[in-house]
Amino acid sequence: MGPPIFAIDALKHTYAGKTVLEIEHLEIQPASIVGLxxxxxxxxxxxxxxxxxxxxxxxxxxxxxxxxVAPFSDEARFRxxxxxxxxFLMKRNVFRNVAYGLKLRGHGKQLxxxxxxxxxxxxxxxxxxxxxxxxxLSGHGKQLxxxxxxxxxxxxxxxxxxxxxxxxxLSGxxxxxxxLAARLALKPNVLLLDEPTxxxxxxSAQLIKEAALKARQDSGTTLVIASHDWxxxxxxxxxxxxxxxxxxxxxxxxxxxxxxxxxxxxxxWGKILSDAQLLRVPPPPAPExxxxxxxxxxxxxSATGSGEKVVxxxxxxxxxxEKKTGQVFxxxxxxxxxxxxxxxxxxxxxxxxxxxxxxxxxxxxxxVKWI
Numbered sequence: 001m002g003p004p005i006f007a008i009d010a011l012k013h014t015y016a017g018k019t020v021l022e023i024e025h026l027e028i029q030p031a032s033i034v035g036l037x038x039x040x041x042x043x044x045x046x047x048x049x050x051x052x053x054x055x056x057x058x059x060x061x062x063x064x065x066x067x068x069v070a071p072f073s074d075e076a077r078f079r080x081x082x083x084x085x086x087x088f089l090m091k092r093n094v095f096r097n098v099a100y101g102l103k104l105r106g107h108g109k110q111l112x113x114x115x116x117x118x119x120x121x122x123x124x125x126x127x128x129x130x131x132x133x134x135x136x137l138s139g140h141g142k143q144l145x146x147x148x149x150x151x152x153x154x155x156x157x158x159x160x161x162x163x164x165x166x167x168x169x170l171s172g173x174x175x176x177x178x179x180l181a182a183r184l185a186l187k188p189n190v191l192l193l194d195e196p197t198x199x200x201x202x203x204s205a206q207l208i209k210e211a212a213l214k215a216r217q218d219s220g221t222t223l224v225i226a227s228h229d230w231x232x233x234x235x236x237x238x239x240x241x242x243x244x245x246x247x248x249x250x251x252x253x254x255x256x257x258x259x260x261x262x263x264x265x266x267x268x269w270g271k272i273l274s275d276a277q278l279l280r281v282p283p284p285p286a287p288e289x290x291x292x293x294x295x296x297x298x299x300x301x302s303a304t305g306s307g308e309k310v311v312x313x314x315x316x317x318x319x320x321x322e323k324k325t326g327q328v329f330x331x332x333x334x335x336x337x338x339x340x341x342x343x344x345x346x347x348x349x350x351x352x353x354x355x356x357x358x359x360x361x362x363x364x365x366x367x368v369k370w371i
Contacts, residue, residue, distance in 0.1 A: 003066030005030045005190060005222050006051060011060035013046065013246075021046050021057070021246040028224065030189075033216060035233035036226040037252040038243035044226040045085075047243065048194045051224055052082035065189075078105050081188045085195040087179030094170070095163035098148045098182045105186065151185035152178070154214055156207040173204025180208060184215055191215055193225045197232075209236075234322050234329075244290070244371055253322075253329060255295065255339045256371070257281075259288040273312075273335020280310050282365050292369040295341040296362045309364055314339065316357045332361055 004027040013021040021043045028034050028051075036044045049055040050062060053071045061068055069076050078101065089097050152158060155177035170178060176196070183191060193212060197205035213236060215221040227233055230252060233240050242250040261269050261284045270280040281291050296309070314334030321328055328343045330353055339361055343353065353359065 002030070003063075004028055005032075005065060007063040007066070009061055009063075011050070011057045011062065013043075013050070013057045013059075019246065021050075023047075023060075023248055026241075026248065028222065029238075030222055031216060031220040032238045033213075033223045033225070033236055035230075035237040035240040035252065036224065036243055037228070037230050037233060037240055039256075041245075042243040043246040044243050045194050046246075048082065048192050048224065048226050051190070052080055052192050054082065078186050079188055080190040080192070081183040081186055082192040083176075083180055083183055083194065083196055085198055087176060089167040089170070089175055089179060091167055093163065093167070094152070094157070094165050094178050095145075095148055097167065097178055098151055098163075098185055099144055101182055101186050102144055102147055147185050148181075151181040154184050154211045155181045156211075157181065171201075173200040176200050177204055177207060177211075180211060184211060187215075187219045188221060190222045190224065193223065193227070195227055196225065197227065197229060231318070231320055234320055236323060238324055249371060250292075253340045253342070255293045255337075257291045257293060257337055259284065259286075259290065261287055261289070261291075273337065275335045277312055277335050279312065279335065279337075280365065281368050285370050289370050292371050293339070293363050294367055294369075295339060296364060296367075297341075309362055312339075312361050314359055314361055316353060316355050316359055318355055319353070330359075332359055334361065 006026070006028040008023050008026040010025075011021065011023040012019060036047065038044055046055070050057055053062070053064070053069060053073065053076050056071050063069070064076055064080070067075070081101075090100065092100075148163065149158065152162060157174065157177055167175075176199075180196070191212065196208050196212070200208065209232060212223055212225070216223055225233060225237070230240075233252070240252040241248050242252040242254060244256065257271075257279065259271070261271055261281060264270055264278075264280075268280055269283050270278050273279055284291070312334040314332040316330050317333045317338070318331045319328055320331070330341050330343055332339045332341065341361065
């Protein structure tokens with residue numbers, strides 16, 4: 001077995017003297033799909049940029065295919081490509097936007113050499129040829145056109161009309177898909193996606209998702225996806241990493257409840273939820289601390305808690321299947337908060353748990369963690 005495509009060791013990154021990202025060790029395997037999930041400010045985008053070798057960590061190292069690789073180095077150029085949340089298109093038509101990276105990688109140079117050599121043989125002026133449209137060229141020109149059209153077809157933008165359209169005539173979803181096509185055309189080893197579906201329409205989001213998965217299927221591309229769309233991530237990812245305050249601490253299925261917390265009249269600590277239920281916690285290290293709550297069990301119907309065990313009443317909002325483990329997870333809404341619970345293989349059928357069902361969730365105070 002070869003080395004991981006990425007290996008991170010003792011990474012620490014600071015802004016203005018404040019540590020914002022800290023990862024002791026992380027490996028990402030070739031041709032895998034890894035999801036990054038976490039609230040805003042968890043530094044998902046910072047980690048994606050570092051994997052894209054466009055930002056260098058303050059300390060530590062990132063190895064690509066077992067080797068140290070400097071940012072913007074030729075070793076990683078065109079092999080790692082990043083699609084940011086708000087991609088930038090050059091002021092040119094769709095064809096030239098998608099073809100730009102291919103030309104930089106070599107198509108353009110070889111094409112120019114072939115054309116000028118042919119012109120010299122037949123005595124035609126070079127400027128006349130270079131001004132011809134792409135569809136009038138032969139050889140490498142046709143290959144370039146085929147590569148561009150293939151990449152656009154992957155994102156649902158086929159046809160002659162779209163390649164001639166200028167950048168300013170594209171919708172937001174089309175802009176995102178053209179930018180993705182420009183990266184898919186390179187057939188990269190690694191495709192990094194930073195919130196790829198956050199600001200596009202539903203149809204574009206679906207096409208972006210399908211294109212990303214096809215890149216892994218057809219070219220063995222490794223995908224690293226930072227997204228708030230946790231359901232999609234758990235459906236497709238081999239591994240999901242939960243980032244919080246710049247640290248990896250779980251799988252993304254954990255329930256995190258944010259403060260502020262208050263000391264209760266009857267003793268103890270907690271907060272009143274929007275439906276007037278009391279969420280109790282052990283004494284927090286600070287009023288604004290975040291609580292990590294692992295649910296112990298669920299039961300249909302409602303219940304009340306006693307002793308160290310806390311019970312909240314909620315409604316099942318969705319059931320989802322985790323690809324890697326085959327486990328079924330229930331998302332339960334209680335007091336405006338979403339709690340996640342792994343169900344035993346036969347629990348869903350045995351208890352008739354389904355979306356819309358009233359349910360009681362249980363956790364213990366001594367199992368609440370502060371992060």
